[in-house]
Amino acid sequence: MPELPDVEVFKEVVDATSLHQAIAHTHVRDESLLSGTSRQKLARAMSGRRLESTRRHGKHLGVQVDESGWLLLHFGMTGAVESYRDPGAEPEYSALVIDFEGGAHLAFTSRRRFGKIAWTEDFDAFIESEQLGPDAFGMDLADFRALIRASRGGIKSLLMSQDRIAGLGNVYSDEALFRARIAPERPCEDLSDDEIGTLHRAMRRVLETAIERRADPEKMPDSWLLPRREKGERCPRCGGEIEKSSVAGRSSWFCQSCQR
DNA sequence: AGTACCACCTGACGGC
C-alpha cells in the first residue's frame, strides 16, 4: 500500500501527534525489521530524547531525534504509523512502539513484515546510500524530461524505479499514466515532449490529490482508475473495459482505448 | 541497461 501519498500522510500523523515529547521507552516488537541497527543501539539513541521533525523522501520516512540522528522507516507493502493514548490500544502487527512521557504512544506497524527500520546520523547520506533517485514531487518538468530521455525501457517500469524517481509504486504510476492517456508499456523513447509534459502534470496532480484525500482509496475521485482496479470494471472516460496485464512484473490496470 | 522470475511474509478472497 504505502506509496508517496500514504507516506506523506504518515508524516503528517507524526507531525501532528508525536513531536517535542520526551521519549520514555522504545519497544522493538519485531527485531527482524531492523536494518543495520540493533535494539540496544536504538534504545540508546532515542531514550530521553525527543522527536524533533520529519522528512519524507519517496516512500521513506525520516524522523529526527534531537541532534542524535534519524529514525528511518520504510513500509513495504503493508504498514502504517498510528498514534494512540490507551496502552491497550496498541495496534496489531506493531514492529516498533515509542512511549512518550505524558502518555502518548506511536506505533510503526508491518503486517507482512516487509517493512524496514533503520538508524542514520545523516538523512541525506542515507538516501544516497539507498541509491534513491530524486523525490517524485521535487522533480520539475526539465528534470522529468531529462530522466525519460535518458531511458530506454517501458515508461511504467521507469516510473516505478526508485533509483531513478522515488515515490511512485504500482497504483499511482498506473493512475498517472491513465490520466495522461499513455499506455504503461510505451517505450520511453517514443514519448513526445507534449506527452512528457502531460505525464508530468498528471503525476503531480495525482499525488497532490491523493495526499489531500489522505491517501484513502475510498475517497479518490470517480474519474480515477483507482476505484476500478477490478475485473469487469469500465473506464470512467470512454466506458470501455478496464484491462489487466503484467507490465514490469506487476499487475497493471489500464484502458486499452484511452491509453496509447 | 533493462527485464523476468523468484523469494521474502501474512492475510483475504473465491471456488469447490
Added chain:
DNA sequence: TGCCGTCAGGTGGTAC
C-alpha cells in the same frame, strides 16, 4: 464450514 490456490499497492537477488 473448510481447505486450497491465487493474489496483494514493495524490494532485493540472480540470471539472461
